[in-house]
Amino acid sequence: MGEFDLIARYFTRPVRPGSAVALGVGDDCALLAPAPGMQLAISSDMLVEGRHFFADVDPEALGHKALAVNLSDLAACGARPLAFTLALSLPRVDERWLAGFSRGMWQLADAHGCQLVGGDTTQGPLNICITVFGEVPPGQALLRSGARAGDDIYVSGTLGDARLALEALLGHLTLPAEVLARTRQRLERPTPRVALGQALRGIASSAMDLSDGLLGDLSHILKASGVGACIDTAITSKLIAKNAYQSSAGGHLDLEIIRRCTLSGGDDYELAFTAPPAHRGAVAAAADASGTPVTRIGTVQAEPGLRLVDGAGQPVAHRYASFDHFQ
């Protein structure tokens, strides 16, 4: 099978009439027609074998995750997904792999009405780069720079499950089979919080998605906003899948592992955001409307830096660094 048969077979579908896509796969460019007056939100994320995923990962999960991490960036900006491109480097044409990968990708794309409009396909080490395009009303995108002293800090969903699964897959710890299966779902099939992101427009003062770990990612918001924060680790420690630590060997996971996974775990693809206390009701309504749980985990403070406290309000000393590809 040649390059063009491969594209036609696995990565081409008719354009949805009436959508923002005026021209899809097949020409030199795709054409997008966002609603008049809307701003385009654009983001790229690359997944590299051996770096972001294991060589033997289920291709369907990989197709899901490659698009999910990109949709997560649109969610973090409060944008509505429109379309995406797929640049794919493949060692060989493996139809079983392509069928699985494309199935995972199409399922998530369809769930969000996001259409594949083009890309590039080449031979080489397995490498997947997706660029997403979304739309957002002018001035309403959620940015990292809007957090103000006194704002509440929230995260959506759960924290640390993906890292817990990764540690188990790397052989660093042992999890009961059912816990590994569940946390592995979070690692391999993250849920982009697209509906929540849009529901938070006009409510959150800042937002971002969590890819490299809560503390490191949050410090990007703090830096961009020129503020500091205090985080309650008694609350964040409870956001790891409850049964994961209650039923693991010895009855519970060690607090240090829970803190490491929840605070600096990475691969959560949850939203972290801030909002003034006056918006607590509106945040709860946005969480409800989007069917996404959110938890208040701390407070933005004027004094720069990130402080951690335990349940008794005592400082937690350890610095939990986040994942950095070059360290």
Ligand code: ADP
């Ligand atoms: P060009 O050489 O003009 O860049 P290509 O021959 O690489 O175009 O690709 C032909 C068409 O197929 C283009 O419309 C391109 O966007 C699309 N395409 C290539 N690879 C992919 C892919 N992996 N997924 C979706 N569309 C793709």
Ligand code: MG
């Ligand atoms: Mg090309």
